[in-house]
Amino acid sequence: MTSKDKNSPGRDHDRGARVESVLEQAETLCRERGARLTPLRRRVLEIIWENHAPLGAYDVLQRMNAEGGRNAPPTVYRALDFLLKHGLIHRIESQKAFVGCATPGNAHKAQFFICRDCGTVAETHSVEIGEAIEASATRAGFLVETPVMEISGRCKECHDDE
């Protein structure tokens, strides 16, 4: 069992419901934009949300093909590109993995707190951090475009447990 498969029963008891609502939200968002959330793309988004931790592209692929599918890597990468473009997922660079965006629809600069123990990712949008970065950038004459902020450490549950 890899860390990506870990699942703590007790947590995420209503995950199914949340995934459903996230998918509906994605449908709405895409409809509004005239973007096509095809069954394939929708399924990829669903798979990503079904897992409590970020999933690699090939993990997604494996799940897509679990029940007899015959998809190839480009298929999943294209779906991921679509979902990224529309802000429905984020790519966690330090993990080569993808995670659902909790607040899609509005462009935002997020921070990710990634537990090295249980793998969960919490997405925040701290203005404080944003401002600190802007301040630092401004001093250097730097124009911020896409900040990647991936803070690895241990979540509350995991460092309480020890």
Place this chain on the structure above:
Amino acid sequence: MTSKDKNSPGRDHDRGARVESVLEQAETLCRERGARLTPLRRRVLEIIWENHAPLGAYDVLQRMNAEGGRNAPPTVYRALDFLLKHGLIHRIESQKAFVGCATPGNAHKAQFFICRDCGTVAETHSVEIGEAIEASATRAGFLVETPVMEISGRCKECHDDE
């Protein structure tokens, strides 16, 4: 010419000297720690510093073998691991590339401002950003260990130029 090869003459005119001093500093540091900065490792560090922008592992390899070398990937990855372990280089996750550390020796949590235009990376250690992250983490009960802060955008020179 890839972006990794770009070089603006006029900038970096005394780079050679700086690389030398960085290498001496690395020597000292390793001696103090009883770590062995072998010719191979030293050469990798030198190659990384010679380039103004982060270098991928295979770029390093190519440069190592430019004058007839016959090194294989594990060789360069092992050297990179050594340099990472001793804080002599950083890995830029969002670029799958490596860059020399400007202030090795002391453990530090750095931010990287990466110009999408010229590729240069500026390493900073803003306490303000550090504190903002700590504050945000504390609110979530999160224990920060290894923050990855890679801020992509445009450096002063490059957005002045337009």
Place this chain on the structure above:
DNA sequence: ATAGTAATGTTATAATATAACAAATAAAGA
């Protein structure tokens, strides 16, 4: 219906990274 566009299928391959084991080299102890 037809033409044009967007999405998916398919095959191959590029780019990044590591496993496993052998050989050489350096450090440590007798």
Place this chain on the structure above:
DNA sequence: TCTTTATTTGTTATATTATAACATTACTAT
């Protein structure tokens, strides 16, 4: 010094992540 041990490097193979290129299918709009 000689021998033992640990570290480093060499070598081959392979795993993992990602994309190129082109064919086919399915939508959309006229």
